[in-house]
Amino acid sequence: MNEIRTPWAEKVDKSCPLGEYPRPQMERASYQCLNGKYEYAITKNTASQMGEAAGEILVPFAVESELSSVQKSLQADELLWYRRKFAVNENYDGKRVLLHFGAVDWQCEVFINGVKAGGHTGGYCPFSFDITEYLKAYENELIVKVSDPTDSADQPRGKQIRKPVGFWYTATSGIWQTVWLEVVPETYIKAIKLTPDIDTASLDLSVDFVGEARLRATAFDGENAIAAAEFDKSGKLNIPDPKLWSPESPFLYDLKIELVKNAEVVDEVKSYFGMRKFSMEKDKKGYVRLCLNNKPYFQKGLLDQGYWPDGGLTAPTDEALSYDVQKMHDLGYNMLRKHIKVEPARWYYHCDRIGMLVWQDMPNGCGINQMIVGVLPNIGIKMLPDKYEKLYNRQNKEAQKLYRTELDEMIDNLYNCVSICCWVPFNEAWGQFDAKNVANHVKHLDPTRFVDHASGWHDQGGGDFKSIHKYILPLHPYVRDNRAFVISEYGGYSNVVKSHVWNIRKCFGYLMFRNKKTLSNAYRRLHTGQAIPLIKHGLCALVYTQVSDVENEVNGVLTYDRKVVKLDENMVKEINARLTY
Numbered sequence: 297m298n299e300i301r302t303p304w305a306e307k308v309d310k311s312c313p314l315g316e317y318p319r320p321q322m323e324r325a326s327y328q329c330l331n332g333k334y335e336y337a338i339t340k341n342t343a344s345q346m347g348e349a350a351g352e353i354l355v356p357f358a359v360e361s362e363l364s365s366v367q368k369s370l371q372a373d374e375l376l377w378y379r380r381k382f383a384v385n386e387n388y389d390g391k392r393v394l395l396h397f398g399a400v401d402w403q404c405e406v407f408i409n410g411v412k413a414g415g416h417t418g419g420y421c422p423f424s425f426d427i428t429e430y431l432k433a434y435e436n437e438l439i440v441k442v443s444d445p446t447d448s449a450d451q452p453r454g455k456q457i458r459k460p461v462g463f464w465y466t467a468t469s470g471i472w473q474t475v476w477l478e479v480v481p482e483t484y485i486k487a488i489k490l491t492p493d494i495d496t497a498s499l500d501l502s503v504d505f506v507g508e509a510r511l512r513a514t515a516f517d518g519e520n521a522i523a524a525a526e527f528d529k530s531g532k533l534n535i536p537d538p539k540l541w542s543p544e545s546p547f548l549y550d551l552k553i554e555l556v557k558n559a560e561v562v563d564e565v566k567s568y569f570g571m572r573k574f575s576m577e578k579d580k581k582g583y584v585r586l587c588l589n590n591k592p593y594f595q596k597g598l599l600d601q602g603y604w605p606d607g608g609l610t611a612p613t614d615e616a617l618s619y620d621v622q623k624m625h626d627l628g629y630n631m632l633r634k635h636i637k638v639e640p641a642r643w644y645y646h647c648d649r650i651g652m653l654v655w656q657d658m659p660n661g662c663g664i665n666q667m668i669v670g671v672l673p674n675i676g677i678k679m680l681p682d683k684y685e686k687l688y689n690r691q692n693k694e695a696q697k698l699y700r701t702e703l704d705e706m707i708d709n710l711y712n713c714v715s716i717c718c719w720v721p722f723n724e725a726w727g728q729f730d731a732k733n734v735a736n737h738v739k740h741l742d743p744t745r746f747v748d749h750a751s752g753w754h755d756q757g758g759g760d761f762k763s764i765h766k767y768i769l770p771l772h773p774y775v776r777d778n779r780a781f782v783i784s785e786y787g788g789y790s791n792v793v794k795s796h797v798w799n800i801r802k803c804f805g806y807l808m809f810r811n812k813k814t815l816s817n818a819y820r821r822l823h824t825g826q827a828i829p830l831i832k833h834g835l836c837a838l839v840y841t842q843v844s845d846v847e848n849e850v851n852g853v854l855t856y857d858r859k860v861v862k863l864d865e866n867m868v869k870e871i872n873a874r875l876t877y
Contacts, residue, residue, distance in 0.1 A: 452660055678755065
């Protein structure tokens with residue numbers, strides 16, 4: 297039974313939790329947070345109305361989480377309903393009112409004053425509706441209806457399961473990111489796309505907006521405007537003597553984008569960007585090396601699953617959200633692999649400002665075939681063609697379409713994030729299909745980043761990485777090809793810290809150690825004896841498992857409640873200093 301909480305659980309603002317502006321790369325002055333207490337009900341999926349409330353739920357915490365105040369599991373044949381009253385704080389005469397959701401898992405319909413305003417399918421990305429025509433002058437009613445099959449269907453769901461065991465964790469259903477309102481003019485900016493180019497010292501901009509107008513963009517170094525340009529839909533800012541972004545020097549430029557009509561600014565958003573470049577080149581021995589800003593750069597990172605004992609997929613506070621990033625940066629890591637989850641936009645903002653590279657996984661569905669994932673790779677069979685879709689649990693063609701739709705949505709949503717350097721479409725053959733073509737598709741959508749097309753095993757020869765997972769067995773070199781050699785999961789060294797575990801009777805780990813000393817000594821031996829020597833044999837990146845314990849899994853650098861660092865911190869810093877070209 298879970299009896300642990302993070303230090304931030306008591307700091308949650310019950311009137312408006314996680315009230316910080318949720319979209320730092322497209323910020324407007326108009327912002328009204330709708331987080332807080334909602335009425336909720338759980339009904340059979342045949343119900344046409346919410347009916348009487350069962351109680352209150354604290355949004356944006358999922359119904360299964362402790363911080364939601366509900367802690368109930370939504371079943372596949374049930375609907376979860378939310379209801380609250382609201383008034384638009386700002387005068388919106390002659391303007392539009394947009395209702396935004398950071399993420400709702402999995403399928404939802406939204407009603408304003410009894411009228412359907414829209415719906416969305418997919419549990420990890422933001423969406424919005426123009427609700428102006430449905431509003432009343434004073435008080436309004438918002439109702440959200442949610443269905444979520446979790447592990448009884450094939451939709452992208454990551455590691456969510458109704459009965460947690462091993463490395464499968466408590467499900468997340470319903471609203472789990474910020475809900476908010478925004479008042480915009482009739483002619484307004486809908487989306488921006490930013491692509492830095494350090495070789496030409498420029499920033500490419502593409503802006504999607506409603507109405508007819510001209511665009512004006514201005515870049516700032518602190519208070520000083522350093523570049524400006526006007527354009528129609530897309531344009532370029534020349535950045536003089538650009539300051540390059542890196543984990544060691546995470547410099548960010550501020551950006552203002554204005555929509556100009558009849559010489560008047562009718563809409564304005566604030567943003568930011570970083571000047572950086574990800575590429576690959578061969579060294580003198582012919583090994584492919586990962587580069588940052590045209591120089592070889594070794595990536596030393598950790599698996600980061602982003603779960604919290606009190607909030608589930610949702611961090612209790614913004615301070616908690618940034619804590620893991622800052623702590624791992626302080627320990628000398630320069631990369632996090634965001635594993636089988638998409639975070640709120642503010643998490644990527646913290647990576648951008650703190651200086652942490654990110655490998656972004658696509659959350660998958662369809663479950664796993666234990667023979668394909670757990671047995672064959674460990675007896676040396678690591679390349680099974682993924683055209684055999686039934687073996688990969690991917691024969692459901694509708695699920696393949698859902699995967700592709702949500703993959704594109706994720707990439708589009710996160711494209712501007714400075715810190716993201718790699719997309720990971722598939723992990724350990726979970727629901728894998730057509731991986732090589734999927735990798736090519738991702739590269740077409742975003743040629744500026746790396747692609748790890750089949751992380752772990754059943755490599756289809758695509759993407760940019762020869763990507764290996766290795767637990768318990770020794771790390772060793774692999775036959776080189778024209779891709780970079782990365783160990784994208786390893787370690788998993790485990791330790792139970794009593795009073796800081798989710799369930800003392802169900803602790804799970806790969807190799808278990810008695811205490812901090814034996815765990816730290818084993819970590820040191822793993823790196824000095826195996827990992828560091830592989831760098832001269834072409835190793836480009838490491839992803840240690842993992843940032844924190846997660847539910848029954850106890851192989852974190854931190855305990856699940858983030859109250860204990862399980863490894864000797866000075867030793868970790870020393871090892872990370874040696875992990876370099």
